[in-house]
Amino acid sequence: MKSVPIGKKGLDIPIIQGGMGIGVSLGRLAGSVALCGGMGVISAANPGFNQPDFYKNRRQANCRALKNEILKAREIARGRGMVAVNVMVALSDSEELVKTAVKAGADAVIAGAGLPLNLPRHTLGTETAAAPIVSSAKAASLVCRSWKRNYDVYPDFVVVEGGEAGGHLGFSFDQLLSGRQKTLDRIVAETVGALKSFEVEIGRAIPVFAAGGIFDYGDIKKALACGAAGAQLGTRFIATDECDASFEFKQAIIRAKKEQITVIKSPVGMPGRALKSPLIEQLSLSGGIPAKNCVGCLKTCSPASTPYCITEALISAVLGDWENGLFFCGENAYRVDRMMSVKQLINELTR
């Protein structure tokens, strides 16, 4: 594996630990990944969930917590690797979170769950690299053309996420359930091809990182053979000592059986992959659980008609409440069978 130039920096180990909200990837996990030379990513999805004023003052609590987590990660990383922030476009406070990340000196902002057409508004002219998460070559080209037209800039790198990923997925239910979506290898190869003309125009590479279902060194090698510069992994980083989630969340991933991994509807407006936990069973029986404490976190959610509050469910999960939690995970979660340190995992992934 080769190091990858990103913005003015180089990423020694071309592995990104994907942002995992709520609270699954915060400063401790991201800093530990960066310390090993990779890119650790803090999720900006309600990082203030455990601040005392979260339910009264969500926006300020989130920005305050995000800044603290970036500082924590940088302290752990001791100048190695890169510390980045993942922002979901669907969040109602996404712009403030991007601004906070840039101001706090994040090395990159990676944005998904919608096309981040305005991300350069806050990263342009700063030291913070900007990257979209896409699920097709078409979406990658669209983002490139839009950023060029409106900001005269291209992405510093691109994350391509296939249908086997954990969390929200950029495919329709039909595609996912029928297995008709393209393979990750194919989407990576098509995206690498689509980016070529932009790369020629600017005289630099736009590195592509493959994400979704990547489990081991062999999977990374396959992605590199398709033209990727590296890989982004989420699920495997959950079962690490340094992951910010509770012991119970990590154990739920280690215990997961293949038949327990399912695709659910999310109030974000996209399908999501998660464990079939009691909450999912209850939702399929009752059709909905009214939100108790809506904090208005999503642009796409209407509290009166939402089948459940995803923020409540994700907070329950990160705190280890198996009955009420929504446990996002990738299609390969059933293959995770033990805890390890981030260093052991990165060594295993890079041989």
Ligand SMILES: Cc1cc2nc3c(=O)[nH]c(=O)nc-3n(C[C@H](O)[C@H](O)[C@H](O)COP(=O)(O)O)c2cc1C
């Ligand atoms: C628990 C969990 C939470 C996630 N949360 C986010 C998120 O907040 N934003 C995002 O862009 N992706 C999110 N993802 C996707 C990951 O960043 C990553 O791209 C994906 O998990 C890769 O697939 P893998 O889990 O099969 O490795 C999440 C994934 C998991 C498992």
